[in-house]
Amino acid sequence: MYGRYEIPFEYSDDTINLSITEDGDFFRYIRKIPGGETILKTLLTTGSAVVAVNPIEPVNLPKKVTHYLEIEFTPILIEPEGIKIIYLLFPIEIGVIVFGNKKMEAVDTFSFCPQKYSLYGPSGGGVITKYFASDIYSSPPETDRYCTGVLRLEIQNKTPEWANISKTVLDGYSMKIYFGPYVSMLACMKILTPTTAETEFIRNPAASDFQKAVEIYHTLNIPSIKRTYLMEWGY
Amino acid sequence: MSDIINTSIIFESSIFAAPVYGETTLGNILWFIIILILAVIIAKIISLNLSRFLKDRVRKNDLNLITKAIYWGIFFIGFLIALPNLPVDLSGLLVAGGVFGIIIGFAAQSVVSNLISGIFLIFEQPLKIGDNVLIEDTLIIVEDIRIFSTIGKTFEGIYVRIPNEKIFTTTITNYVANTARRFEYDVEIRYQDDASRAIQIIEALIENEPFCLKNPGPSVFVDELAADGVMIKTRMWAPSEVWWDIRTTMLWKIKCALEEDGMEIPFPQRTLWLNPDDEDPSTPKLIHKKDHVAEVRMHTCKPQHPAQEKNLPNSIIAYNGPDESDKD
Incomplete structure (x- = not known):
């Protein structure tokens, strides 16, 4: 399903039917999920538009109320000044993005993964996060590439104490998602103090055969400025 | 130089x-x-x-x-x-200006007060456009914060203008200033229903609702053994942006889920015991079985047709209270 298509196009498998078909002067977008809802939309284009179907930042469904993703896992202890890589799962949202005249727009977003939100920090100053509970793995686990992706998280303990970690919070505005045999993200979490940590995405694919997914959360791309998220309410 | x-x-x-x-x-x-x-x-x-x-x-x-x-x-x-x-020579002008200034000062006191309050509100920002706030007894959605006054509308769509001085000096309750907020329901089930099963059902329902936050988690517990049933307190958190939508949908979902499992919301009920004179007064007699009570109530709750007026013999005149003349 993932990839770029010229319209009109049609994709169908056991779980989903996606199509953009010509209907007179219009193009009709249809998404059907067996046992689920059917989405119909009309596109007004000359037919030169291109459609990308790929995983997008998983913070949009069921409604955009946040741009943070929180992944909770069984607590792990990391030694003072230690560096360790773990693998976690994250939920996937699939975006159907249309390109025309160098501009893009998400026509549709859907997911096969259950949705849940949480609050990171106090109710008075914390942030709403898209929540996902994951096991921890020492190598990339096998996943359903339409439901969950694999996050390679490098944990760096910069403190002289053991650190107990059970969650990571990531900012959707800097997510770099790649897809290939599975959907992947690479991130780094630096433990700064006993209560604060900093998370940051790494702009690299897990392997050379991975493609970069189209992002719908954009920021100014200034190479020298890294966008990080400071977890100031514990980890 | x-x-x-x-x-x-x-x-x-x-x-x-x-x-x-x-x-x-x-x-x-x-x-x-x-x-x-x-x-x-x-x-x-x-x-x-x-x-x-x-x-x-x-x-x-x-x-x-x-x-x-x-x-x-x-x-x-x-x-x-x-x-x-x-x-x-400004001396004459100063005297006149002083008197004029006092008059203007008294006249414009509230205007200046509103202006200063408006400037402080802009910098302090206790409320923002779109916020749902209670100012004194007025619940409004803020539509505009102006220099002299704040404009809002009630949930009925009525225009409200509140002077900034009043906002600045009164208590403001902002329902959406914080990221998340909690709300609660009291769900009552019958005594014969299994309260722990009901709690499980409600917790599962909250778990399946995306906007009921994982952290802080929900709290579902038996709160009261009330007169007619067991009261289950259900507390949950939701993002402030969507809490009202969740608040208005979750209660019905809980009710439907409990009913689907065979539980019922209890009606008010009383069990009557009678000691007939001809029997031993120490052994009370149950008039209706417990299951009967609801049936009897259902019967009594049915809309009753007005009683037919009996045809009285001609010799008897129906008495409908004193006439106007009798009252005198």
Whole structure:
């Protein structure tokens, strides 16, 4: 399903039917999920538009109320000044993005993964996060590439104490998602103090055969400025 | 340094020192004009920068008002500084101005108070446009924060204007200022229903609702053994942005889920015991079985047709209360 298509196009498998078909002067977008809802939309284009179907930042469904993703896992202890890589799962949202005249727009977003939100920090100053509970793995686990992706998280303990970690919070505005045999993200979490940590995405694919997914959360791309998220309410 | 000396030499030269009107010299007039020009330049710079700073914080109309007030305020100060260069006797003007100032001060007291409050509200930001706030007894959705007043509308869509002074000095309850908020329901089930099963069902329902937050988690517990049933308190958190939608949908989902599992919301009920005289008074007799109670109630709750008026014999006259004449 993932990839770029010229319209009109049609994709169908056991779980989903996606199509953009010509209907007179219009193009009709249809998404059907067996046992689920059917989405119909009309596109007004000359037919030169291109459609990308790929995983997008998983913070949009069921409604955009946040741009943070929180992944909770069984607590792990990391030694003072230690560096360790773990693998976690994250939920996937699939975006159907249309390109025309160098501009893009998400026509549709859907997911096969259950949705849940949480609050990171106090109710008075914390942030709403898209929540996902994951096991921890020492190598990339096998996943359903339409439901969950694999996050390679490098944990760096910069403190002289053991650190107990059970969650990571990531900012959707800097997510770099790649897809290939599975959907992947690479991130780094630096433990700064006993209560604060900093998370940051790494702009690299897990392997050379991975493609970069189209992002719908954009920021100014200034190479020298890294966008990080400071977890100031514990980890 | 040499420029200053040159300037003073120019102004002390005979052309500028010679009086042109009374004791006023050309130099005095020139100083007056220069100070006014400086005041205009300073006023322009300050009002322009203020305008840029407040551009996204204040409405356009209010911004114009503020920048103009600042501009003319600075110009007026410059004018007062420049005025001693001219032979103007301000003593009479000061007396009149003082009296006028007192009158204006009393008249504009509330206006100035609202203005100052408005400026503080803009910087403090206890409420924002779109917030759902309770100001004293008025619950509104904020639509605009102006320099003198705040505009909102009630949930019935009625326009409300509240002076900023009142907002600044009263208690404001902002329902959406925090990221998340909690709400709760009291769910009552019958005594014969399994409360722990009901709690499981409610917890599962909350778990499946995306907007019921994982952290802080929900709290579902038996809160009271009430007169008619077991009261289950259900507390959950939701993002402030969507809490009302969740608040209005979850209760019905809980009710339906409990009913699907065979549980019922209890009606108020009473069990009557009777001691007939002909039997041993120490052994009470149950009139209805417990299951019967609901049936009897259902029967009594049915809408009753009005009783048919009996056909009375001609000799008997139906008495419908005293006549008007009897009352006298």
